[in-house]
Amino acid sequence: MSxxxxxxxxxxxxxxxxxxxxxxxxxxxxxxxxMPVGTLATVKTMSPEELKEMDAxxxxxxxxxxxxxxxxxxxxxAGGLHKFMNWDRPILTDSGGFQVFSLSERRKIEEAGVHxxxxxxxxxxxxxxxxxxxxxxxxGSDIMMALDECPPYPAEHAYMKKSVExxxxxAERCLAAHERKxxxxxxxxxxGGEYEDLRKQSAQDLxxxxxxxxxxxxxxVGEPKDVMNRVLEFTTPLMPTNKPxxxxxxxxxxxxxxxxxxxxxxxxxxxxxxxxxxGTCMTSNGRLVVRNAKFERDYRPIDEQCDCYTCRxxxxxxIRHLIKCNETFGFRLTTYHNLYFLLNLMKQVRTAISEDRLxxxxxxxxxxxxxxxxxxxxx
Amino acid sequence: MSxxxxxxxxxxxxxxxxxxxxxxxxxxxxxxxxMPVGTLATVKTMSPEELKEMDAxxxxxxxxxxxxxxxxxxxxxAGGLHKFMNWDRPILTDSGGFQVFSLSERRKIEEAGVHxxxxxxxxxxxxxxxxxxxxxxxxGSDIMMALDECPPYPAEHAYMKKSVExxxxxAERCLAAHERKxxxxxxxxxxGGEYEDLRKQSAQDLxxxxxxxxxxxxxxVGEPKDVMNRVLEFTTPLMPTNKPxxxxxxxxxxxxxxxxxxxxxxxxxxxxxxxxxxGTCMTSNGRLVVRNAKFERDYRPIDEQCDCYTCRxxxxxxIRHLIKCNETFGFRLTTYHNLYFLLNLMKQVRTAISEDRLxxxxxxxxxxxxxxxxxxxxx
Numbered sequence: 237m238s239x240x241x242x243x244x245x246x247x248x249x250x251x252x253x254x255x256x257x258x259x260x261x262x263x264x265x266x267x268x269x270x271m272p273v274g275t276l277a278t279v280k281t282m283s284p285e286e287l288k289e290m291d292a293x294x295x296x297x298x299x300x301x302x303x304x305x306x307x308x309x310x311x312x313x314a315g316g317l318h319k320f321m322n323w324d325r326p327i328l329t330d331s332g333g334f335q336v337f338s339l340s341e342r343r344k345i346e347e348a349g350v351h352x353x354x355x356x357x358x359x360x361x362x363x364x365x366x367x368x369x370x371x372x373x374x375x376g377s378d379i380m381m382a383l384d385e386c387p388p389y390p391a392e393h394a395y396m397k398k399s400v401e402x403x404x405x406x407a408e409r410c411l412a413a414h415e416r417k418x419x420x421x422x423x424x425x426x427x428g429g430e431y432e433d434l435r436k437q438s439a440q441d442l443x444x445x446x447x448x449x450x451x452x453x454x455x456x457v458g459e460p461k462d463v464m465n466r467v468l469e470f471t472t473p474l475m476p477t478n479k480p481x482x483x484x485x486x487x488x489x490x491x492x493x494x495x496x497x498x499x500x501x502x503x504x505x506x507x508x509x510x511x512x513x514x515g516t517c518m519t520s521n522g523r524l525v526v527r528n529a530k531f532e533r534d535y536r537p538i539d540e541q542c543d544c545y546t547c548r549x550x551x552x553x554x555i556r557h558l559i560k561c562n563e564t565f566g567f568r569l570t571t572y573h574n575l576y577f578l579l580n581l582m583k584q585v586r587t588a589i590s591e592d593r594l595x596x597x598x599x600x601x602x603x604x605x606x607x608x609x610x611x612x613x614x615x
Numbered sequence: 616m617s618x619x620x621x622x623x624x625x626x627x628x629x630x631x632x633x634x635x636x637x638x639x640x641x642x643x644x645x646x647x648x649x650m651p652v653g654t655l656a657t658v659k660t661m662s663p664e665e666l667k668e669m670d671a672x673x674x675x676x677x678x679x680x681x682x683x684x685x686x687x688x689x690x691x692x693a694g695g696l697h698k699f700m701n702w703d704r705p706i707l708t709d710s711g712g713f714q715v716f717s718l719s720e721r722r723k724i725e726e727a728g729v730h731x732x733x734x735x736x737x738x739x740x741x742x743x744x745x746x747x748x749x750x751x752x753x754x755g756s757d758i759m760m761a762l763d764e765c766p767p768y769p770a771e772h773a774y775m776k777k778s779v780e781x782x783x784x785x786a787e788r789c790l791a792a793h794e795r796k797x798x799x800x801x802x803x804x805x806x807g808g809e810y811e812d813l814r815k816q817s818a819q820d821l822x823x824x825x826x827x828x829x830x831x832x833x834x835x836v837g838e839p840k841d842v843m844n845r846v847l848e849f850t851t852p853l854m855p856t857n858k859p860x861x862x863x864x865x866x867x868x869x870x871x872x873x874x875x876x877x878x879x880x881x882x883x884x885x886x887x888x889x890x891x892x893x894g895t896c897m898t899s900n901g902r903l904v905v906r907n908a909k910f911e912r913d914y915r916p917i918d919e920q921c922d923c924y925t926c927r928x929x930x931x932x933x934i935r936h937l938i939k940c941n942e943t944f945g946f947r948l949t950t951y952h953n954l955y956f957l958l959n960l961m962k963q964v965r966t967a968i969s970e971d972r973l974x975x976x977x978x979x980x981x982x983x984x985x986x987x988x989x990x991x992x993x994x
Contacts, residue, residue: 276936276937276940276942277933277936277937278937278942278943278944278945280942280943280944281943281944281947282944283944283947305936305939305940306911306932306935306936306939310911310912310932310936313912313914313932314914314930314932314933315914320930320932320933321933322928322929322933532685532689533689533692535692535693535694549701550701551693551699553685553689553692553693553699554656554693554699554700554701556685557655557656557684557685557689558655558656558657560684560685561655561684563655563657563659564657564659564660564943564946564947565657565659565660565661565662566657567943568662568943
């Protein structure tokens with residue numbers, strides 16, 4: 237029996253979006269879900285209690301970052317990541333691959349793995365499928381990710397084909413190296429860029445290995461939004477219906493809804509927390525840059541339709557003041573609001589699926605948010 | 616009837632320390648008390664709910680800083696400082712004088728007030744007794760402080776005498792300019808440095824003006840600890856017994872106890888919050904610099920005798936990791952612990968007074984903390 241199982245509750249008659257539940261060793265969560273990112277064993281500025289208060293069902297943490305600091309052995313000695321960071325709900329860890337391909341310097345990919353230098357101190361490091369499993373087994377996350385190659389967008393078909401094949405071989409090695417199959421579920425990552433034949437090849441390879449869940453990788457890497465949607469349209473039908481489907485690195489409100497409509501169950505992104513620390517908020521009327529001078533004497537909440545802790549208690553004027561003064565509490569307030577906004581959006585998406593009206597919900601949400609306007613400013 | 620009244624509950628038979636209660640328009644607090652500092656309308660890194668959870672009875676905010684950012688008119692328009700920052704318990708604001716004398720540049724003191732330049736942008740500003748009242752009336756704090764001159768330590772007797780006399784004249788002007796006597800209580804500040812005759816003169820001048828409370832100013836400005844204690848010993852007997860007594864800028868554990876023993880009721884200091892953000896913690900066994908490498912694999916709480924949120928849930932190893940990575944949550948955890956430590960210390964001091972054993976308590980606390988050791992490292 238796998239550590240991770242998926243229960244399909246129903247499919248939206250209007251859109252095909254899935255309502256489901258994922259069961260893990262640290263409890264279950266409802267899908268579609270957005271996972272806040274806790275890079276270094278903390279969701280920046282937030283406490284675990286705040287994340288629970290806003291009903292976060294699962295968080296993500298980064299293997300690459302925890303490998304470098306404090307080191308996976310320290311987390312393991314502490315009793316694992318859950319205990320280390322005082323979070324008793326599910327945790328997903330990525331493989332470290334994305335950071336190696338985006339952050340590190342002087343990369344060299346070979347069949348055995350990736351040679352690279354630490355983005356912190358230039359130290360020579362080597363990440364292989366076996367190493368990615370070793371670190372994630374030490375961290376003890378509920379859901380682990382297989383090491384994949386993340387080619388940039390756009391990539392040539394010929395390069396992408398080789399990359400997909402290597403990612404499949406690495407996935408097999410990950411499965412073989414994974415030592416805690418009873419406690420931790422390992423997901424495979426379907427690559428292939430915008431190429432339908434390669435996505436198909438990747439999906440077939442990985443599905444044959446029978447992972448308890450699958451991710452769509454290599455999207456949200458700079459491609460236009462319609463490319464992402466098209467890739468999802470031909471990729472999700474290749475994925476088993478009885479396993480969770482995770483779209484990596486996606487967190488803008490429109491893409492969450494569009495992803496759910498195309499059959500995605502799980503999402504993660506640093507977007508809500510990163511823009512929050514820059515004073516930018518997601519609201520039901522679109523983005524609001526609370527640092528702006530025009531909010532100096534605006535005593536309304538960030539989002540007048542929001543009932544989160546921030547919006548119930550603080551004004552734009554106060555939050556602007558704090559952020560202008562670089563006060564931590566300001567970043568706490570915007571982070572809280574943005575995470576609440578996305579978690580609450582996904583709650584509404586789940587309700588809409590259960591009532592077979594996600595298409596209507598999308599139309600109304602996009603309208604109010606401003607996504608339907610020409611040249612709509614996304615995040 | 617003054618906005619602020621003091622109720623003396625009892626005096627410790629062993630030491631003379633006072634157990635009391637201060638009543639304000641936003642509720643009452645027990646004394647002796649430590650007041651966390653919320654410089655810019657936020658106690659750095661903390662939420663109001665966290666301050667309440669740790670039982671903070673009153674916080675302090677800085678007139679100078681709020682004058683510069685966001686400006687007292689914005690706070691007033693928001694409905695006052697309590698509403699602006701979502702804190703419904705008492706607030707004390709200082710006069711701005713201390714910051715003008717310590718932070719600002721190119722000061723020029725004259726009878727009318729102080730000319731100086733903003734530490735932020737060099738803007739020319741002028742702070743007078745009337746201006747200090749105007750700002751504090753706009754902020755709407757429960758306890759306001761009169762504008763005083765804060766001479767450096769050591770200062771010549773002749774200079775100090777002139778300064779004390781000016782501070783008395785300024786106090787009288789503050790009283791005349793204070794426009795909200797029904798809602799806000801104004802405290803006078805006794806100056807005079809280490810000179811007994813000048814402290815006496817200052818106390819007599821101010822007591823004759825009948826403020827609802829008095830502060831001892833000009834201490835904790837670099838003088839040795841025994842000088843502070845000696846000054847308190849001859850100054851507090853000059854202060855009315857039916858009014859609260861506030862020792863400004865003091866927050867090291869030993870000085871809080873020594874101050875209480877000499878009849879002080881209220882204390883404030885940035886010390887616990889400032890050192891927390893540097894990774895230094897107060898513990899029942901003395902200071903602990905949690906950033907230190909030796910705590911890398913130390914899975915014990917910061918203080919094994921502490922039952923605060925931080926110590927119940929997180930290890931030194933985790934907190935060290937966060938602080939090394941400059942993660943906000945690490946600073947939240949150390950700040951929470953240090954404030955809890957001092958608030959809890961004052962709770963123990965109050966209990967010891969009520970049981971006439973503050974002298975014994977001091978002895979045991981100093982012993983365990985290490986204050987009795989030769990060259991004991993203070994904060």
